[in-house]
Amino acid sequence: MALNASLSASGTRQLQSLLPLHKTSLVPSRSLCFFRGLVSKFSDNTPFPSRFPTTTAQAQHTSTRKMSSTTQLRSLNINNINPHVKEAKYAVRGELAVRSEEYRAKLAKGSKDLPFDKVISANIGNPQQLDQKPITFFRQVLSLVEYPPLLEKEDVLLNQLGYKTDVIERARWLLKTVGSVGAYSASPGAPGIKESVAKFIEKRDGYPADPKDIYLSAGASSGVNTLLHIICASPNTGILVPIPQYPLYTASLSVLNAKCVPYYLDESKGWGTDLEAIRGAYKQAVAEGIDVRCIVVINPGNPTGASLPVEDVKAVIDFAAQEKLVVMADEVYQTNVFKGKFSSFKGVLRDMQKEDPEKYKYVELASLHSISKGMVGECGHRGGYFELCGFDPEVQEQIYKFVSISLCAPVVGQCLVEMMVNPPKEGEPSYELYKQEWDGIYNGLQKRATALWEAFKEMEGVKCDDPQGSMYLFPTITLPPKAVEAAKKEGRTADEFYASRLLDATGVCVVPGSGFGQKENTLHFRTTFLAPGTEWVGNIAKFHKEFMGEFR
């Protein structure tokens, strides 16, 4: 197992005072493995669901045990496959998610054994799995690009199926642009769609955007994968990643055998970025010889839900300019903002460049967006894009080549990107319905977020900021010492223990804070506020009361 996988020495040292029991060497200790995105740790005796991602604990167990005779007869076994894949942890679809699906299957088969009759998947931001309806305009257009002969029946579409003329026009335009949605597009995406994205960015930020700097991707994840592949040049490359973070980053860094340099977000400032924390993490990493090249910022935040004020964005860009770091701005929740205003990194960077061209001229920014979140919520279609600013043209050539190897992003997803950035405008036939659906989803999210937050406020030992953005709340929980003890006995962290009990009691699946990273002696969980109704919120409150009673 490579020891230099994902956590910088500075990260380890930074945690030294917080984690007094842990070794300070770079040897991965079980207790640090949340920096590789781990959600769940098990006692070695815990029986394993058959298809559950292996934990570090289990891997260590495996590597020392006697191999079975069948293992010896195969080419591949758990001890000889890619160690960097093995080290990667991916919380959001970990043990609890697998168990929740088992419960769902059981209920679907009519089982009456469980103390609940519905599973609420509050662990994944998967809007259409829950209540969110697709936007009509988007899907009408897609029905036409999928089956273009419908375009020959305009009067049926208009008079009997309720399609509007702008739906038909958009479908014709998209088909002209992509040819067939069944054909590969150019590797970085269909040129016409990239032009639409550029126009959108121009309008959003008030500054020009160039289609040649835009790459359409299969969701933002695939964009992150591309960018990290380019940036990570050796096991010594370091990437500043916010903690708590979306585990895609640490998992990808594990697989790439590069170093995660964690910096803590400031819970006391509503999970904003804290420049001192960033600088501290950076300096220590550099002092240890790590080649820190990039800082990741997720805004609005995942899992925190924070929406960064413009000052925070500025401070990060200024720091990146100073230290020559690539800024990777994960802005997939840019329309899920309930408090304040979204400030795009691109817009703020251009403002700063206007004020001080010399200082900020060469800042390298990659900003990512996606059709998976926001009011669009089309994650199953796997669409997104990233825009590059300030990148060296030779580096861009390599990015172009890299994306060519996987041919192109799904073309239907590309079409959805086009419609996301260029929706019906006021005065156009589909506008009214579009606006109504958009507002309905937005208001629904805000209402549910508020209801959930109100419920959390009433719960003993639970503290939660008011909803700011994205689709998550990330409350702090303070659990009685007896619960912490009971968790230890099960070989779990207290937040895992709590989330596991919550799932078993209510069918509500959340992700424990340890899956994203959190400061020692703090406990959290992440829940989406996508699920309809308020009954499940009541169930959480009821469970919480009973849990606290049991372990008081």
Added chain:
Amino acid sequence: MALNASLSASGTRQLQSLLPLHKTSLVPSRSLCFFRGLVSKFSDNTPFPSRFPTTTAQAQHTSTRKMSSTTQLRSLNINNINPHVKEAKYAVRGELAVRSEEYRAKLAKGSKDLPFDKVISANIGNPQQLDQKPITFFRQVLSLVEYPPLLEKEDVLLNQLGYKTDVIERARWLLKTVGSVGAYSASPGAPGIKESVAKFIEKRDGYPADPKDIYLSAGASSGVNTLLHIICASPNTGILVPIPQYPLYTASLSVLNAKCVPYYLDESKGWGTDLEAIRGAYKQAVAEGIDVRCIVVINPGNPTGASLPVEDVKAVIDFAAQEKLVVMADEVYQTNVFKGKFSSFKGVLRDMQKEDPEKYKYVELASLHSISKGMVGECGHRGGYFELCGFDPEVQEQIYKFVSISLCAPVVGQCLVEMMVNPPKEGEPSYELYKQEWDGIYNGLQKRATALWEAFKEMEGVKCDDPQGSMYLFPTITLPPKAVEAAKKEGRTADEFYASRLLDATGVCVVPGSGFGQKENTLHFRTTFLAPGTEWVGNIAKFHKEFMGEFR
């Protein structure tokens, strides 16, 4: 630049006698770089299209030149990014492809400067970019899953839009299975669709298949990427790859910093596998300390078009059992067979296991399929699957986790996989049209392949096997010494020179054999036979005659 990137020492040595001018050390020499998937090499003086993948030559040039002042001001430059990405070559979308797109754009703007009025993209297997029409049943169903409210207008669908009842039923079933096509599915794919795939494999091979061993992917490329990520554990891991090969394999191995162990296909046997060549390549690699773990077979072949006889398949499996190698069977062209019969690796393996259970019990096979090729041709939808046989369950858990990091394959692509493996059956309302469309595409492909082959037979110095399978012909060309000289002056191989001239003269874009690897002193090119009409075939013949005349 890491020197152990993609070519095993045995590969180098194997070529020693064939490539007398080359160094035999592991230092990548320019002339060996086709093993990293290179298509095009340039003289350092050739002006570069702005977005063209860097060649080794160019990279070497770059790395020694003085960096510009702006390069110093950025975090990333061509000399400090991931060297393994830099080394990767991806021919199919290389220089000629880029230039052909520039010609296409020029023609679209009404330019009269070019000696042709149409660009024929015979370089990519992209059926729907050319003449191939989507299958009606597939697309009608997709129109409904994209916009489910249409299902409430059954009478309009049936009576005015020509949809059949089985289209409606299938759409309802798919929607029940996936929920919404806009929602993430389970990481390895929607369970109901995996069940359909299992049934298809059972029917095809006559042996059971288990849905839990099936993983839906974004085309076969993404499946190959997953499998290689698991298998490649260190720079010393070796993968046997056929030469000529589809450059996805060498490109992925470069990025993963693992070793390509090339084995030559036997052109004299219609590009079949040659067990002696495989054994020779394997033994030398092992003797050099390489940990050879896997053998890749592409059947029907890409770029060769070969369709393997069952004996070849058996021989590979037998060898893999003997040497404990994973077999990676790329079977995306399984329905594009014009000569003989497709023998699936899974079916042959099960036959062999029945005859000698002890010997073949633990053979690990991964077989891949795709919606991109065959009569389906839906590459823009990015769908596919791989089935695992004989894999260790702990290794499968890691595969499960790895695919979770990219969330799931596009759900519409998954729906197409379902329809590909479970098309309308005889007696069902959509069957007749489906059969007619399927046969039309199949016969069209065969007819075009034959026309192309007939033309090649007439061309001086061109030798080509009759069409067997996939969607390619891969003729040998013998060019006059003067042409080879002229190519050298341009810093190109002779086949690149030929293909470049062909494009400039006719607008027909093919891929030179050096992009796939070929024996020294042999020259080839790969062309698809997807383009409609015969005019372009005539243009190739005319160009060839003139070219031969010019350089005689």
